[in-house]
Amino acid sequence: MSLLRGLLGMELIGISVRLFLDFQEKPASLGTFFILIDKEVIYICPFNGPIKGRVYITNYRLYLRSLETDSALILDVPLGVISRIEKMGGATSRGENSYGLDITCKDMRNLRFALKQEGHSRRDMFEILTRYAFPLAHSLPIFAFLNEEKFDVDGWMVYNPVEEYRRQGLPNHHWRITFINKCYELCDTYPALLVVPYRASDDDLRRVAAFRSRNRIPVLSWIHPENKTVIMRCSQPLVGMSGKRNKDDEKYLDVIRETNRQINKLTIYDARPNVNAVANKATGGGYESDDAYHNAELFFLDIHNIHVMRESLKKVKDIVYPNVEESHWLSSLESTHWLEHIKLVLTGAIQVADRVSSGKSSVVVHCSDGWDRTAQLTSLAMLMLDSYYRSIEGFEILVQKEWISFGHKFASRIGHGDKNHADADRSPIFLQFVDCVWQMSKQFPTAFEFNERFLIIILDHLYSCRFGTFLYNCESAREKQKVTERTVSLWSLINSNKDKFKNPFYTKEINRVLYPVASMRHLELWVNYYIRWNPRIKQQQPNPVEQRYMELLALRDEYIKRLEELQLANSPKLSDPSTSPSSPSQMMPHVQTHF
């Protein structure tokens, strides 16, 4: 049992191979981990050609080990990553390896397996994969609810909204914490706990909610520790074709403006392109007009919607998988517009951060519903402004707060356990945010406590369904499903092995605002993520600097162990620390400074 659990939690491929060998000798189905399939297939590797291998499928992952002596290939794919399974070829197809399965993954790769044509050999594999990759279509639970992994730390304890707001110095005499949304009655996609202006009553909030799309009223995301300006987030106002106005909404924004006495204007950033905002009027939405909100300045940030982003990433995949575009690589990359979208998101976030920090103006950010582009902008601006979010735990809190608790629709955007691969609701908005974070970490190599691997593992488990962290669309749904009780948090995995995710160059700096350069000249494609499956692109893995860092950490642990042994052996002599200059006890304070 513990062996199997180890297998599941194992990130080190070498060890999982050994476990699988054990497995093979004694096939068993224990607890929640069955081997559902165990057969020989041919993996059609796009880089090295067909490879004969043995495939094992459990209810969590597909695992393939090469059976060829000259290849050490191992595939290890959580079923949650699968977005589409297709049969290729028929029983009568001719040609070698023409009969099998073609699997499209959410993480920038496709997998192709060829099987023997006799006796419908792919049928069981197809059925099992379909069943466990898309459990929702088969009335099965998502794997996270079956996962019995145990970790030393509980990741669900990382984010406590009250503590986070207290860290920001809230509540204070301008801002209060309200429990009006305790039962998600005000807004079913907002968290239970909200921070609003002290001068706005709960009744005011209810009236404002009626005028904001999906009741997502302007609430506080972040307050500047010195100048006390704030970043507010919300959805679009329900202006409509007739140009409706709402006195309560206007008053509410004015109340927000008045909490800041340094500037008599409030800045509103509408993340959308101007034309899209206008077009939204046709469906009842819109933006804050000058006439209605004369104490506010409105800027459009030209960031496109989820459909544009999805198509752009699709084009990126086309040029990097399976074969990387060789000639005119940069021009092809340009034609995907992916980096241009990254640039616009970063530029928008920089404007928000700069307005708050240098412009000393409070800021309201919204897009249409306020759960995609708005989350990108507020969280990135907060990352630029507040060094706390650049630590491992701070970043977890940022994601937990601005994305998970404020209702970024992870379930719809990712399609966890759902078979509708062409669903128009799917979009790589969170990936785009993580890409922006990566761009920042490239430009400020010493500002972030975490490394690239941290960002990649978050993205891997965004799809894997092993943890409950990214499941469901909003807090109310998560509460209904008792996600925190019934699943494990991704932060449990990460925080119980933090060393692996640390940036060796991190130097902690308080109150430093980071302004990345959002010019195309300084942005680059995140090759280690988007093209990581291609062995020709892969530089040495793992990253040599991190490798070296891990070596040093291991060396440190070894020395500490040896030191303890020495101390034990010498303990009678060590009562007086000044006995000899080389005595290990004198090293103690020095060694301990590492922690």
Place this chain on the structure above:
Amino acid sequence: MEFSELIRTGQAQAELLRGPEMPPLRGTLCVTGHHLLLSPGPQATPDLWLLLLRSVDSIEKRVAGDAGTITLRCKDLRVLQLDIEGVEATLDIARSIEALSSLESVITSFPFFYRPKGLRLGEAWHFHPPERYYKRIARETRAWRLSEANEDFSLCPSYPRAVIVPRAVDDDALARSARFRQGGRFPVLSYYHAPRGTVLLRSSQPLTGRQKLRCAEDEELLRAVLAEARPGARGFIVDTRSAQAAKQARMTGGGTEAKAAYPGWKRLHRPLERGRPLQESFVRLMEACGDPEQSMDRWLSRLDGCRWLSHVKEALSTACLAAQGMEWEGACILVHGAEGTDSTLLVTSLAQLILDPLSRTMAGFQELIEREWIQAGHPFQLRCAHSAFSHTRPKHEAPIFLLFLDCVWQLGRQFPLSLEFGEGMLLALFDHSYASPFGTFLCNSEKERCLCEVRTRTHSLWSGLNQPKEQRKLRNPLYVPNPLAIWPSVEPQSLRLWQGLFLRWTHPPEPSEVAWEKVWQIATDQKTEGSQPTDSASEPQP
């Protein structure tokens, strides 16, 4: 000739703008024989600002009203703007700079006058002679000897006095082989790959001409190379021109080795861009990097259109090919193009960095540059006369050495621990190769340097760089010796624009020195802390 004849004016009041991040500087501007000086008023805090006139690549002047503006584009890719009071003063200063920055005489150049404190003349000049490298080889094999046949530069004006050649070939045969190779550049040893006992040679093209001439001594030389390496050893000739270009060269007296004449040697053509197209690529790249108006969404295709990164890719791939031939096939490699002084050196020096861990140390890298570029006769004076901004039509300019530095930077980016030197070293080499107070990159060959007495009358760059105070800027704090070959990925996705160089003067998010300084701190902290427990390891185990 006196410099004073060229200096049209004494001084003028001016304001200097040095880019978006730096505050303007106001003071008295003054032109001297080698420098442009700006001396701020007595109350101002910053010291004298100084620019070596030789580093000015192009100059533009504009006058309006009673003031003028001079824009100086420097060889290190900086753009400076001087706002000067007085129209006459502006024109005079512009003319003086123009005249003084384009002086061609070597012996009146600044290195012959530069006498920095703390350095002695003649120091470090004999730091890296071929003799030293020969000693290293002689410890491994007896198959090679140091020949002084070129003592008086009569065999080959662009080779150093001493070269390493097969022991079996005598000096007379070398002389005949030299006559059969363009510019007298007969095949000589560039690198001995001890782990496989194979060698890397370089030369220029053979002068086969239309009549398909042959030279017995030249053939014997290459036969001797294979015979000494291993019975049955194979050789590859990496020709840095296309097969067609090599064939065409016969019309002008050149050519390439005929298969029948050199048994055991196989020819491979890997065309590398050089000369004019390379210079144009560099110019276009700098236009793109410096264009403030340029719409950002076209940046990538414009970068693509410059083809600079394709040149980087081709250079690295060809170097990998040569290195693979030695390491994996156990073959001997001869590299040449036409003259054998440009892309040939690019390939041989990069192949050594890939294979030889010693060349990746600070001292080894300096030795590599001294041996494979300076003494091997890369015509620095001709190639680096102008950088990317000159308005004059390029004659012999080509950024081959810059391309080499860029390739090394790519290696360093892909193998962040394996090079002992850092980006700072590569930037310094770029700057000094185009304009320098030191004598190292002067002239086109050893012969010219001897005539100008460069070694006795100027300071060596290496002695300048090896001063302790310079080291922190130049070294890689993360260096850990790596005994293995470092095989770079040459896919376009793995190569990056060298922002630290090409975008050095446009504003970066964080000056790289700041991040670098932090990394240094962390690295040195870790070393001192790490060294503590190491002491305990030497203690007797309980």
